[in-house]
Amino acid sequence: xxxxxxIESSIEAALLAAAQTDCPPRLADALHYAVFPGGARIRxxxxxxxxxACGDDDPAASDAAATAIEILHCASxxxxxxxxxDDADMRRxxxxxxxAFGESLAVLAGDALIxxxxxxxxxxxxxxxxxxxxxxxxxxxAVGAQGGITAGQAWECESAVDxxxxxxxxxxxxxxxxxxxxxxxAGAEHELWRPLGETIGEAFQVADDIADHVGSTAVIGxxxxxxxxxGRPSAVLELGxxxxxxxxxxxxxxxxxxxxxxxxxxxxxxxILTETQRFVPAGLVAAAA
Amino acid sequence: xxxxxxIESSIEAALLAAAQTDCPPRLADALHYAVFPGGARIRxxxxxxxxxACGDDDPAASDAAATAIEILHCASxxxxxxxxxDDADMRRxxxxxxxAFGESLAVLAGDALIxxxxxxxxxxxxxxxxxxxxxxxxxxxAVGAQGGITAGQAWECESAVDxxxxxxxxxxxxxxxxxxxxxxxAGAEHELWRPLGETIGEAFQVADDIADHVGSTAVIGxxxxxxxxxGRPSAVLELGxxxxxxxxxxxxxxxxxxxxxxxxxxxxxxxILTETQRFVPAGLVAAAA
Numbered sequence: 001x002x003x004x005x006x007i008e009s010s011i012e013a014a015l016l017a018a019a020q021t022d023c024p025p026r027l028a029d030a031l032h033y034a035v036f037p038g039g040a041r042i043r044x045x046x047x048x049x050x051x052x053a054c055g056d057d058d059p060a061a062s063d064a065a066a067t068a069i070e071i072l073h074c075a076s077x078x079x080x081x082x083x084x085x086d087d088a089d090m091r092r093x094x095x096x097x098x099x100a101f102g103e104s105l106a107v108l109a110g111d112a113l114i115x116x117x118x119x120x121x122x123x124x125x126x127x128x129x130x131x132x133x134x135x136x137x138x139x140x141x142a143v144g145a146q147g148g149i150t151a152g153q154a155w156e157c158e159s160a161v162d163x164x165x166x167x168x169x170x171x172x173x174x175x176x177x178x179x180x181x182x183x184x185x186a187g188a189e190h191e192l193w194r195p196l197g198e199t200i201g202e203a204f205q206v207a208d209d210i211a212d213h214v215g216s217t218a219v220i221g222x223x224x225x226x227x228x229x230x231g232r233p234s235a236v237l238e239l240g241x242x243x244x245x246x247x248x249x250x251x252x253x254x255x256x257x258x259x260x261x262x263x264x265x266x267x268x269x270x271x272i273l274t275e276t277q278r279f280v281p282a283g284l285v286a287a288a289a
Numbered sequence: 290x291x292x293x294x295x296i297e298s299s300i301e302a303a304l305l306a307a308a309q310t311d312c313p314p315r316l317a318d319a320l321h322y323a324v325f326p327g328g329a330r331i332r333x334x335x336x337x338x339x340x341x342a343c344g345d346d347d348p349a350a351s352d353a354a355a356t357a358i359e360i361l362h363c364a365s366x367x368x369x370x371x372x373x374x375d376d377a378d379m380r381r382x383x384x385x386x387x388x389a390f391g392e393s394l395a396v397l398a399g400d401a402l403i404x405x406x407x408x409x410x411x412x413x414x415x416x417x418x419x420x421x422x423x424x425x426x427x428x429x430x431a432v433g434a435q436g437g438i439t440a441g442q443a444w445e446c447e448s449a450v451d452x453x454x455x456x457x458x459x460x461x462x463x464x465x466x467x468x469x470x471x472x473x474x475a476g477a478e479h480e481l482w483r484p485l486g487e488t489i490g491e492a493f494q495v496a497d498d499i500a501d502h503v504g505s506t507a508v509i510g511x512x513x514x515x516x517x518x519x520g521r522p523s524a525v526l527e528l529g530x531x532x533x534x535x536x537x538x539x540x541x542x543x544x545x546x547x548x549x550x551x552x553x554x555x556x557x558x559x560x561i562l563t564e565t566q567r568f569v570p571a572g573l574v575a576a577a578a
Contacts, residue, residue, distance in 0.1 A: 018433060018434050018435055019434050019435065020435065021435065021436075022435045022436035022440060022454060022458065023434045023435045023436075023440055023443075024440055024443040024444050024446070024447050025447065026443065026446055026447055027434055027439070027440065027443035027446070028434070031434060075400075079396055079397075079400060082396065084391075084392040084393045084396060085393055085396075102373075102446065103373040104373045104374055104442075104443075104445070104446050105443065105446050107368055107371065107373060107374075107396065108368075108434075108439050108442055108443045108446075110400070111364075111368060111399070111400070111403060111432075111439050112433055112434035112439040112440075114400060114403045114404060115403060115407075115429055115432050115433040115434070115437070115439065116429075116433060116434070118404075118407035118425060118429060119425065119426060119429030119430075119433060121425075122421075122422045122425035122426050122429065123422075123426060129418075129419070129422065130418070132411075132421065132422060133411045133412075133418065133421060136407060136408065136410075136411035136425070137408060137411050137412060140404055140405075140407060140408030140411065141408075143400075143404050144307060144401055144404040144405060144408060145307050145308050145312045145316055145317070145320060145397075145401035145404070145405070146307055146308065146309065146310065146311045146312045147310075147311035147312075148404070150316070150397050150400050150401040150404065151311060151312055151313055151316065151401075153393075153397055154312075154313040154315065154316035154393075154394065154397045155313050156393070157313070157315055157316070157391065157393050157394050157397075158313050158314065158315055165311060169311070
């Protein structure tokens with residue numbers, strides 16, 4: 001099974017387990033709508049790629065880690081799109097969850113997916129159950145109040161913002177969890193994998209800023225020009241477009257150099273190169289070059 | 290240390306760990322504001338009481354379970370009070386989190402507390418780490434989309450509501466988790482403890498309906514008369530006040546009879562009787578009688 005198929009089947013199983021009996025039908029619909037069809041599933045593919053590069057001796061653990069990270073990512077998108085934050089009408093090419101189901105169900109769907117993210121790790125039939133606690137802590141750190149996604153979003157509510165902390169928390173943290181959890185699931189020395197994930201996350205953030213600046217809603221699947229409209233920090237607005245594109249290239253180079261020694265090192269490096277090239281939709285690369 | 294002090298100290302430690310470095314200052318304030326000063330801490334006291342009745346041979350595990358349940362309860366109160374749900378101005382005698390910090394930080398504080406609830410169980414230095422997965426699953430079930438608090442709140446978004454499922458999910462589920470997790474933390478056969486928790490939860494719900502009907506904001510610390518105003522199901526509106534009071538008494542009687550065999554059985558029964566009598570504030574008992 002290729003990585004994408006393995007991830008989709010694991011996410012489907014998790015959703016099915018979370019929303020069968022005793023789940024109010026509209027909430028079940030909202031959960032499914034928020035998770036399928038997915039985006040590029042970049043983070044969970046990264047988790048599995050790292051786990052495989054480290055031997056992947058406990059596939060139930062790496063599946064759980066990858067799935068939890070994607071589910072928590074989906075939860076954050078739902079809440080980010082709410083009227084009190086970005087008030088976004090579109091996401092992944094269709095109406096955002098709060099536009100499709102109303103604000104109440106959007107809040108609840110986000111909450112339910114956060115719960116599911118942790119519950120599915122606890123439910124995983126791991127071969128090495130001693131890896132469960134570190135996995136939950138890695139994922140919890142990535143989404144919590146202390147440098148996680150929640151902190152990232154909350155920096156937008158402060159008058160004085162620490163920009164580096166903001167970007168690291170809002171985007172870098174979950175990419176860091178993707179690499180660290182992949183290594184932890186395979187029993188590797190996992191904290192060594194944090195700089196790689198953080199750097200890929202930074203590259204992704206710059207690519208996202210570029211896409212927001214030069215893209216169109218039709219290509220990106222969500223509204224563009226939002227950074228400027230909402231006064232959000234953006235690499236393009238700070239550095240200019242050309243320098244932002246150079247920065248993206250340099251971050252990708254740095255990321256490939258940060259892969260820790262592991263048995264699948266060369267393959268993983270090549271994969272990171274391919275994957276990061278897909279961060280900016282093909283049509284935009286020419287426009288941005 | 291008495292139960293209340295043990296719980297407060299455990300909650301304080303969890304909050305401190307979650308909101309020290311890398312936490313945006315207003316988010317840290319909102320988290321503290323949402324959790325302190327607490328309400329009656331009924332659920333975590335129940336968790337510890339059950340753990341003690343079962344021998345409490347792993348206090349780190351029972352502390353973590355009790356704290357997680359209270360933290361997740363606080364998270365649900367923040368989100369319940371949001372404008373898109375109850376739009377409540379007051380909670381525990383002071384402005385609700387969204388009134389004090391704004392809607393964005395209220396959503397984020399709720400999210401961060403959900404994450405913390407699970408993370409703190411994973412961080413617990415349990416003597417019996419094999420109890421971690423069952424504890425997380427018990428807590429996850431209580432707050433998730435499948436019969437948990439999220440499901441309970443989501444029933445309010447359905448046109449056809451299953452009333453029994455609604456009450457069990459919205460209130461019973463976390464009380465059930467309180468007894469079941471207390472037993473699981475102490476290594477007892479934990480699912481035997483579910484009917485007790487569900488029945489105490491049902492009694493609490495009826496008591497809450499009575500307080501909403503006959504109480505005043507000054508005594509209750511939150512707006513009253515909301516069930517009628519919001520068209521929410523209520524035992525008082527369904528049965529009348531006298532029958533609701535009888536029902537509360539009968540549920541308390543049933544609960545004491547449902548305590549499973551354990552070494553602290555008699556003491557726990559007496560405790561349940563005392564605790565449930567405090568469900569309705571003293572001044573209201575006479576008014577409701």
